[in-house]
Amino acid sequence: MTFAFFGEMMLRLSPPGRELLLQTPKLDVAIAGAEANVATGLACLGHDVRMISAVADNPLGAATIGELRRRGVDTRHVIAEPGRMGLYFLTPGAGLRASEIVYDRANSVFATRSADAWDWDALLDGATRLHLSGITPALGPNTAAAAIAAAEAASARGIAVSFDGNYRAKLWEAWDSDPRGVLTQLIRHADILFGNHRDISLLLGKPFSGDGPDRRREAAEAAFAAFPKLHLIASTARHVDDVDSHRIAARVDTRDGGHQTEELRVSGIVDRIGGGDAFAAGVLHGLLDGGDARAAAEAGLALTALKHSLPGDASLFTRADLAAFAEGGLDVRR
Amino acid sequence: MTFAFFGEMMLRLSPPGRELLLQTPKLDVAIAGAEANVATGLACLGHDVRMISAVADNPLGAATIGELRRRGVDTRHVIAEPGRMGLYFLTPGAGLRASEIVYDRANSVFATRSADAWDWDALLDGATRLHLSGITPALGPNTAAAAIAAAEAASARGIAVSFDGNYRAKLWEAWDSDPRGVLTQLIRHADILFGNHRDISLLLGKPFSGDGPDRRREAAEAAFAAFPKLHLIASTARHVDDVDSHRIAARVDTRDGGHQTEELRVSGIVDRIGGGDAFAAGVLHGLLDGGDARAAAEAGLALTALKHSLPGDASLFTRADLAAFAEGGLDVRR
Amino acid sequence: MTFAFFGEMMLRLSPPGRELLLQTPKLDVAIAGAEANVATGLACLGHDVRMISAVADNPLGAATIGELRRRGVDTRHVIAEPGRMGLYFLTPGAGLRASEIVYDRANSVFATRSADAWDWDALLDGATRLHLSGITPALGPNTAAAAIAAAEAASARGIAVSFDGNYRAKLWEAWDSDPRGVLTQLIRHADILFGNHRDISLLLGKPFSGDGPDRRREAAEAAFAAFPKLHLIASTARHVDDVDSHRIAARVDTRDGGHQTEELRVSGIVDRIGGGDAFAAGVLHGLLDGGDARAAAEAGLALTALKHSLPGDASLFTRADLAAFAEGGLDVRR
Amino acid sequence: MTFAFFGEMMLRLSPPGRELLLQTPKLDVAIAGAEANVATGLACLGHDVRMISAVADNPLGAATIGELRRRGVDTRHVIAEPGRMGLYFLTPGAGLRASEIVYDRANSVFATRSADAWDWDALLDGATRLHLSGITPALGPNTAAAAIAAAEAASARGIAVSFDGNYRAKLWEAWDSDPRGVLTQLIRHADILFGNHRDISLLLGKPFSGDGPDRRREAAEAAFAAFPKLHLIASTARHVDDVDSHRIAARVDTRDGGHQTEELRVSGIVDRIGGGDAFAAGVLHGLLDGGDARAAAEAGLALTALKHSLPGDASLFTRADLAAFAEGGLDVRR
């Protein structure tokens, strides 16, 4: 199995400790991007992973590529071109103060690259699964067209497609967009969808009433009905008790039925960003190991839980880490 | 409304992380001082705020002025003279270890300045409210006389006076002082008092029995009776569960009645110092916006809760931050 | 004398120590911008200084304003609007490796603001000198028009205008520009010009032969001939021995004659960025104190020399620092 | 009372913040070693304490000695010889991720020193108690023989011996060892044993059924029966709720009976390593002050609780800190 990921890579800049942005003049930097996060999560678990992206032809772009390479991602399909990197500034929250993000990603190399410039024959050569997220088509007409072209190219070549909703209203609203139309064109190629009832509601244009697991099942069934290729839908339900302590349950639905995990209390949170991407990586990993819905849900929950303990956007955990987590026991391992 | 604050500004020096003082040879520095903290809190909320103080005529004093200016406080009434800055060393606590403060503030420029040297005509020109705290008169006879002169000058000019108890026994005991006499001379000019039943008990020389809100109301009524100009008393009740997690309720009493908020669990505390000053700033802000006792109490509680999430002594939050807090929701804001 | 500065303020991001950009994931941040640097230099010397600019209506813009305010610059004429801050990434050099800058300033709030949006009546009210630099008009048609409007408005109100060449070919080449035409429209209002024979050559469209001081004098005389309002031209001649050690001489020409300082060896350089801006601040300061060409040249040289010892873009030195520099002696001052 | 401690001193290297090992290229260093931790704990409480050890004759060994000396431990019996220091790499856990230790201590100066090279006459001269732990004999035949010789030498000179189980299966399994035989030879000289039912079970070769305090008492009684010199056994029961929050109870058994403390919730844990060593130091301190089993258990619990709030392996707390802890109250101490 060779995974291909298509999406923007960004630099994340955040103040040290629990300071406000520029309270003191220092920033910590992390390499970010929803798709690159999932790619990293899988690469660190030992899978064969490739990134398809475009970065600035400057030291920032080079550092981005280098970091992905460090994590074991194949970066030979990351193009460096003149332009700027997308950035985002994260102020991590604390106590009763929520984390805040200021985006500065407009006009990036990735967002402004012409859809025609991507050579899908070459980029997808040898891949067996393409993973996309809802952020890429939301960036503007270029990337919307590119994402659709990618999904179609994959589909045409028999490459499986997975899609992570990641709906960001602000991005879609910044241009003359048709999110439902675009997303439909993408998801119809997907066999795996990461998204909850709200994502599906947006996609199908209808609300889902009820509560908790029932509502999620109802939405999943509607999605399966609407998208014949789709065979698995995964999502998390998160309850934020305070900034440092959440409760999370994972759910995986197939056409046959669904599995919802116990709710896990994730306390002592270090960095919540990328939790959803780690979940996606965990689910894909769980499925790869021959797992069923339950195995996928549990692996997704485990990887997202671990991610919350780590600074940075991406899960860097290995199979040994997942095994230790499954085994339990939180005292020092010697 | 132009606020004037009179009080000492200090440097706070504290070890990084959760280390003991000088466990490693690094110190983080913050600009501190009860009155400057309230001033900062209000300035960051957009109010017109002026500091009246004296600092050392050296780079430490200049940095203190610069930091206040950065926060939006008018520092043109801060005098720089030969001498030393007051300092304090804070060892932040953790788990079951309490935070500890070592003061090194004796003989500071502020504390040793002659009461006659302050020109209240000039310093209060244009101000509509003067805020004082119980720390200033406790520093010694110079500042006690200066604080009384300030309150009298304000009163004579029709400038409202607010007063924050901030009773520090160690300071009063370090010289031949009469705290009750001095504080009475100050509070009789005040329309707003920050203090609880213990402060009022000290002031009036009588205990208040009972428990919780009732005791606070009883004390408030006694204070209203004793001080005819007083029309609002604000206080917090804090329960320390552990160093990182407190429960706080705010109370505001007027002659008509009182409002006590729900108790709020403030977990994941980053820095508890200045919590009371942020409360005062929040209450004054709540009143300024035309708020009643309830609005004042809620604004005070909100600002003190936010302050606990921030390193340093002062609240740096904006109106947007208060609005986001009021709206609730602790997951990442994008 | 009240100075007004019009120009863009940016964030500068640089790696710690002598690392390459993102060699480790940390960045130091400084507030930057040629005009803001001159403004800072003068404010720290005690002058009355105002900044006219536009920043992003987000925590980055707020931090920029706060930092200027900390330095004593009046920021009430800095507008915060939706959009992005200009950024630049500086990799400081070392030994035989030159410093490198990667700009990411396109499409900033300042650069995209309509020329009509600046209300020069209000912005210049009370100012006695307006300082501009060649960077502002180079950013694009909006800022070129705004700079010309500013110079004309100043001129019309009898406000003196100074201009710092700061020619940046890359910026002018990025759009359909006419640098010579634009600069001519600006400099015809100026009485003070910061620039050397190369700047003047570009402006007048003719080369200056010869060498050293003679060539500079010849160019200065040509400029005086071409621009009747101009009465002072200041420039530095810099010889870079290695990254950490330069030799600098300052020159000031008036219509009567010129003064060129001794060449000063500036070793142990900490941060060379903003050296020209500190020079401009020093020259303006030297003139303000009633100085002649010689005094202006020496003050400019002193402030630029000191600036090279300081991290960040701007001179933060006081009159006491200039006096100590003039007095000489490099051993510890106690 | 003069305490002598015999054991290895190591360097502990750990990533900053909550990062994974080498996530960024920085390491924090602490001086470590079970016996040195107990020695430090007692020295900081004002006791007369001596370390007997061997370190590398290089700057790492010198730094180790210097740090012990800083803490008030007499290091004149620490020998510096050619060779290497033992190291360990600690990745502190967070949330649901357990802390992990990678040891790199093989072939250290201490582990490879010949048992004959220790001159117990000189090393124990003037000591009144020798403290050993189960780590020293587990390191290999040299240190096993040295530990036995130390215990015998102490016993022969009428010096009391205390022993902390600290059973580390991995160390014993790395060579052709007889842990039960070796430990028996050590513990028969001890009057105080730190260990729980599992340690005793290993020692006596029989399991203890039942639950909680009863099982511990049964095991203690069996140990008292087997080892006639033994008169006190101390242990903790720890429940790990999550990485940052444990519940701990302390128990001390004498031949007359036992005392078990209330379970204490230790939240906001900063560094759990060395918690057991701080407990041992606290118990020895409690006994020295003329305390009984209850006093010893409470002092042990207090010191281990405080240790969890401190970065590094060792308790650095003073008698004043213990007194403040006993007094209670977790708000800021001024």
Place this chain on the structure above:
Amino acid sequence: MTFAFFGEMMLRLSPPGRELLLQTPKLDVAIAGAEANVATGLACLGHDVRMISAVADNPLGAATIGELRRRGVDTRHVIAEPGRMGLYFLTPGAGLRASEIVYDRANSVFATRSADAWDWDALLDGATRLHLSGITPALGPNTAAAAIAAAEAASARGIAVSFDGNYRAKLWEAWDSDPRGVLTQLIRHADILFGNHRDISLLLGKPFSGDGPDRRREAAEAAFAAFPKLHLIASTARHVDDVDSHRIAARVDTRDGGHQTEELRVSGIVDRIGGGDAFAAGVLHGLLDGGDARAAAEAGLALTALKHSLPGDASLFTRADLAAFAEGGLDVRR
């Protein structure tokens, strides 16, 4: 051209700033190793480079592999096995204090791996040049045999061999070694040798008299005579003026003649470690671009000069950096 490098990779640990080792308890970490440094230098210049090595099967080994991968080195031939990583502690010098290194590399996974365990058919498959250094055979009999086997395997397959002397007396003296015999067996396969007259003298067992370039030429000719496959010898001559300022000249000899560069003053040195490895990478790069002795010497000198400006053991410079260096000019590049 595909380069293969065989050698040990280590962690380098050094104090921050200009401190002594453990003056404060912080260490900066860099990935090190002579061969890995040359590999990195070439990879960053865009060449196809592979590392053959063995690291510990723990997070330290994984970080080592990750860092090489980040720099663009193919690490698929780096084996992870149980054991320890070699370490070294570097105290950077300053002023008149020389840098000092404490090695802790004995018994590493690499040094103790059996010579038979390396499968040269697989490891060299596709390589066109194998680069070795004199450190590997000096580590002990295992690595001496492995290095010889590697050179022979390369030779047998028609893969060119280059060899960097790197003579370390302490390593050879630590075991019952025959450096001259071993090195002869290696160098007889080499076409390129990095080493000066002292290395050749050791190899041939005879001294070279005279001075400067003449002595180097004489030694080179003797080496060419003794080793028929050898066709290029490269070396640097370094004069250490003080810790921060050296003068370096490069020399390349071929059978036809030699080229010696001008002496270059390398001032403001940031990190001198790995300067020789960067020189080797530069020479190999210069030759690859079709360069002659002069081009090779200049490229080697340029890369070593740049390396001295960079923290860490390895050159991270690109072709663009080399081009900028060649172009000259040390003022800020915008």
Place this chain on the structure above:
Amino acid sequence: MTFAFFGEMMLRLSPPGRELLLQTPKLDVAIAGAEANVATGLACLGHDVRMISAVADNPLGAATIGELRRRGVDTRHVIAEPGRMGLYFLTPGAGLRASEIVYDRANSVFATRSADAWDWDALLDGATRLHLSGITPALGPNTAAAAIAAAEAASARGIAVSFDGNYRAKLWEAWDSDPRGVLTQLIRHADILFGNHRDISLLLGKPFSGDGPDRRREAAEAAFAAFPKLHLIASTARHVDDVDSHRIAARVDTRDGGHQTEELRVSGIVDRIGGGDAFAAGVLHGLLDGGDARAAAEAGLALTALKHSLPGDASLFTRADLAAFAEGGLDVRR
């Protein structure tokens, strides 16, 4: 030989890197004090050294004691009493910006301790040399009387006395002092004096004309004539080329004649503070090893040169470091 040192210990606080004081809110801390610096220098060279001082009875005082102990100084004669520590703020210079010190040492525990409170019988018991400096008597009448009492007590007990001039006009001028009278009472007990012609001129009330070594010799002979017990005078002549590069020569005069070293260029200076104290330690060390004037001068010059390479006030160098310095060679030592 057991050295006793009497003097104040202080905390030094300085900004990181080359920043101005509080340019960013971080401070590095070092333990300082002229006499403690000499004590440290000798202790690190392996001598038996005792500190006699008074510190605050708080964590700052405890850290001061701990740090001295870490360096191998016997601190059992350091008294901890209520009060404050003396502080000083150092802004390290760079390039053409001189280092600046802001003192905040008034009213320290040491300065305010009654002269009667020092029990010289106990404090000097077992000492063979007492070292004083001119800073102690300059602090005020208490310490002036204490220093005289110390010198007299030493003299009466046959303990040699050495004295370091360290003339600080500002300190003497802060009170109604008679520096010449006080210093005369001290130096008449001394056999070794650290001071140059300016110190002697002040002491004897007469100028010394001439230049360089001759003037120093003339002054030394006058001092020998005036003080019969004096038999050695040591001084340095420093030429400050820039902040980072000085030239230093050492001179030692005895009654028989003098030795002046070559001038040594000390470049790449890291920290110049404490250079004189390291010189004193080096001279005393040189004499202890049976050295003559030449040996003493060379040892003093070597230790002060090394000190300039080290952050902090005190020399931490060992005999091995001195030997390496004497051997020369500034390239990496492996």
